[in-house]
Amino acid sequence: MKILVCISNVPDTTTKIRFAPGNTSIDIAGIQWVINPWDELSLTRALELKDDAANGIKSVTVVHVGPAASEPTIRKALAIGADDAVRVNAEPRDAYYTAAQIAEVVKKEQFDIILCGIESSDYNGSIVGGMVAEFLGVPSVSSVSGIKFENGQPVMTREIDGGKETVTVPVPFVAIVQKGIAKEPRIAAMRGIMMARSKPVKLVEPVAVESLTQVLEYEKPAPRAACKYIDSENPAQLIGLLQNEAKVI
Amino acid sequence: MSVLVYTENWDGKFKKLSFELVSYAAGVAKMTGSSVTALSVGRVEDAELKKLGDYGAAKIVNVNNDQLAVFDSQVYAGVLADISAGKGSKIIILANNNTGKAIAPRLSVRLKAGVGSGVSRLPLNLNPFTVYKRSYSGNAFAHMEINSDIKILTLAQNSFDIASTPNTATIENTFVTIEASQVKTVVKNVEKQTGKMLLTDADIVVSGGRGMKSPDNWGPIVELADLLGGATACSRPVSDEGWRPHTEHTGQTGKIIAPNLYIAVGISGATQHLAGISSSKYIVAINTDKDAPIFEAAQYGIVGDALKVLPKLVEAVKEIKK
Ligand SMILES: Cc1cc2nc3c(=O)[nH]c(=O)nc-3n(C[C@H](O)[C@H](O)[C@H](O)COP(=O)(O)OP(=O)(O)OC[C@H]3O[C@@H](n4cnc5c(N)ncnc54)[C@H](O)[C@@H]3O)c2cc1C
Ligand SMILES: Nc1ncnc2c1ncn2[C@@H]1O[C@H](COP(=O)(O)O)[C@@H](O)[C@H]1O
Numbered sequence: 001m002k003i004l005v006c007i008s009n010v011p012d013t014t015t016k017i018r019f020a021p022g023n024t025s026i027d028i029a030g031i032q033w034v035i036n037p038w039d040e041l042s043l044t045r046a047l048e049l050k051d052d053a054a055n056g057i058k059s060v061t062v063v064h065v066g067p068a069a070s071e072p073t074i075r076k077a078l079a080i081g082a083d084d085a086v087r088v089n090a091e092p093r094d095a096y097y098t099a100a101q102i103a104e105v106v107k108k109e110q111f112d113i114i115l116c117g118i119e120s121s122d123y124n125g126s127i128v129g130g131m132v133a134e135f136l137g138v139p140s141v142s143s144v145s146g147i148k149f150e151n152g153q154p155v156m157t158r159e160i161d162g163g164k165e166t167v168t169v170p171v172p173f174v175a176i177v178q179k180g181i182a183k184e185p186r187i188a189a190m191r192g193i194m195m196a197r198s199k200p201v202k203l204v205e206p207v208a209v210e211s212l213t214q215v216l217e218y219e220k221p222a223p224r225a226a227c228k229y230i231d232s233e234n235p236a237q238l239i240g241l242l243q244n245e246a247k248v249i
Numbered sequence: 250m251s252v253l254v255y256t257e258n259w260d261g262k263f264k265k266l267s268f269e270l271v272s273y274a275a276g277v278a279k280m281t282g283s284s285v286t287a288l289s290v291g292r293v294e295d296a297e298l299k300k301l302g303d304y305g306a307a308k309i310v311n312v313n314n315d316q317l318a319v320f321d322s323q324v325y326a327g328v329l330a331d332i333s334a335g336k337g338s339k340i341i342i343l344a345n346n347n348t349g350k351a352i353a354p355r356l357s358v359r360l361k362a363g364v365g366s367g368v369s370r371l372p373l374n375l376n377p378f379t380v381y382k383r384s385y386s387g388n389a390f391a392h393m394e395i396n397s398d399i400k401i402l403t404l405a406q407n408s409f410d411i412a413s414t415p416n417t418a419t420i421e422n423t424f425v426t427i428e429a430s431q432v433k434t435v436v437k438n439v440e441k442q443t444g445k446m447l448l449t450d451a452d453i454v455v456s457g458g459r460g461m462k463s464p465d466n467w468g469p470i471v472e473l474a475d476l477l478g479g480a481t482a483c484s485r486p487v488s489d490e491g492w493r494p495h496t497e498h499t500g501q502t503g504k505i506i507a508p509n510l511y512i513a514v515g516i517s518g519a520t521q522h523l524a525g526i527s528s529s530k531y532i533v534a535i536n537t538d539k540d541a542p543i544f545e546a547a548q549y550g551i552v553g554d555a556l557k558v559l560p561k562l563v564e565a566v567k568e569i570k571k
Pocket of ligand 2: 007
């Protein structure tokens with residue numbers, strides 16, 4: 001079996017977001033770019049599955065749709081342990097465009113399991129994974145918090161309201177992963193960093209697809225009113241405010 | 250032309266979320282001069298279905314096929330695609346939750362319809378069609394244009410006020426043809442809690458962080474949540490330590506919630522935590538450190554030792570509940 005992990009390149013999650021003049025994009029000065037946290041965890045899980053030879057996983061490939069500037073993120077994924085990478089040389093214009101590009105990569109190379117994160121921390125779309133599956137006409141399982149192999153077959157845990165289900169679908173499929181998929185992201189070791197330099201990154205040009213959405217402008221969240229402090233000796237006052245002022249209890 | 254809204258029920262009863270979705274759809278229908286068709290899947294009594302009319306649905310389509318008992322995103326997207334085509338829906342609304350996130354992208358590709366996910370306001374503009382959506386994990390909001398003919402919106406939970414706009418809705422029981430072989434998902438096992446309130450549905454959430462020191466100190470957090478009719482939550486280190494179940498962890502890598510009231514006790518307010526709770530209507534912070542970032546997000550704050558403050562709060566709530 002071959003696994004494909006979709007990775008998105010996002011600002012480090014502690015970044016203070018500022019906008020470029022005109023507010024049509026963010027100001028990228030000084031931003032540290034990282035692998036989207038979910039994608040880092042799904043890569044980790046893919047590698048854990050490959051480590052167990054009984055699972056019969058031949059390779060773990062990462063795919064990224066993005067310009068040359070995001071190469072360091074791809075190298076990081078290779079340093080963590082991915083065998084090879086594909087970069088679609090294009091700005092990820094919107095989810096539809098991006099998913100169409102990833103689907104094209106899958107059509108050419110045939111992967112059995114495609115892992116996507118539940119959400120990119122920049123676009124917050126939660127849509128690319130499901131779109132890839134629909135472009136390919138293959139099953140998708142969302143809210144996946146666990147994946148393992150039983151008798152050579154992938155078995156997933158998915159979160160549902162108030163609980164979880166154990167499910168299977170035939171390969172090839174897309175799993176859209178979230179919390180629980182792996183405990184801690186795997187860290188690149190020195191040896192991995194050295195080896196990453198010689199691992200192949202295949203460059204493919206994008207196919208022509210339109211985008212269906214476009215950000216016109218960004219704004220900051222409305223500033224919250226300053227905090228009102230209540231004396232710690234008299235917390236009953238808080239309850240009064242919540243009841244009569246905020247009217248939430 | 251109609252606005253199609255996908256509702257969800259929990260053991261045959263609509264979740265609060267569904268009323269919120271229908272209220273939102275009614276707002277969109279008003280803007281676009283159309284009417285609301287609500288879609289309900291599963292076994293729901295007519296009297297319950299009619300409730301959707303109270304929030305503005307003009308038509309209620311009820312689909313109750315056996316093949317829909319297992320949630321298969323491909324099959325569900327197909328049902329929505331068929332029904333929206335039948336109704337000529339140009340705008341389709343779902344919740345930005347597990348189900349909505351599973352269906353919306355597939356439906357998008359099928360209908361070539363752009364998705365505005367996690368919208369928290371009515372469209373800002375109809376021409377170009379512009380939605381207001383969360384981005385950068387809550388650190389920014391985007392005005393995003395959707396330029397396809399059909400548009401799909403997923404509504405951020407608890408972001409739109411439920412509004413009663415009584416309508417006598419007609420119920421249409423529809424049967425859709427689904428071949429058993431189309432259902433690719435096989436469910437081997439289900440573990441489901443019953444009775445307990447869902448964290449994502451709760452209006453009030455009391456949440457504890459590492460400042461609570463030990464799992465043995467959780468008594469007053471649970472008691473306060475119970476007294477207020479709310480749910481309990483926690484920060485990530487707390488669930489990582491096994492002090493509380495993983496289902497309670499809120500934040501960027503946990504659940505994203507937006508209750509009316511979020512009480513953060515002994516939580517510092519790291520950006521990754523705030524990413525999961527910053528859409529709450531009111532945030533209360535209780536922390537010994539007056540410089541903790543949680544106070545920047547809070548409207549009400551108590552600088553003090555949670556272990557001393559909490560019992561007093563419990564007493565005060567008991568007093569008003571008398
Ligand atoms: C990629 C990534 C994703 C993450 N995702 C999440 C996430 O989803 N959710 C999440 O919560 N975290 C997440 N984190 C972790 C996050 O950065 C913080 O480490 C975490 O939120 C801190 O938890 P805390 O506030 O409970 O603990 P601490 O930061 O240790 O804060 C404890 C607080 O309690 C206060 N305190 C101490 N004693 C008392 C007392 N007696 N009474 C009252 N207050 C007291 C202290 O002043 C302090 O402010 C993530 C981190 C990374 C890197
Ligand atoms: N530019 C990209 N290249 C590769 N994968 C991506 C890209 N953007 C998003 N993804 C994948 O899609 C998931 C969800 O992204 P989104 O729909 O933007 O929230 C991410 O976690 C990635 O797995």
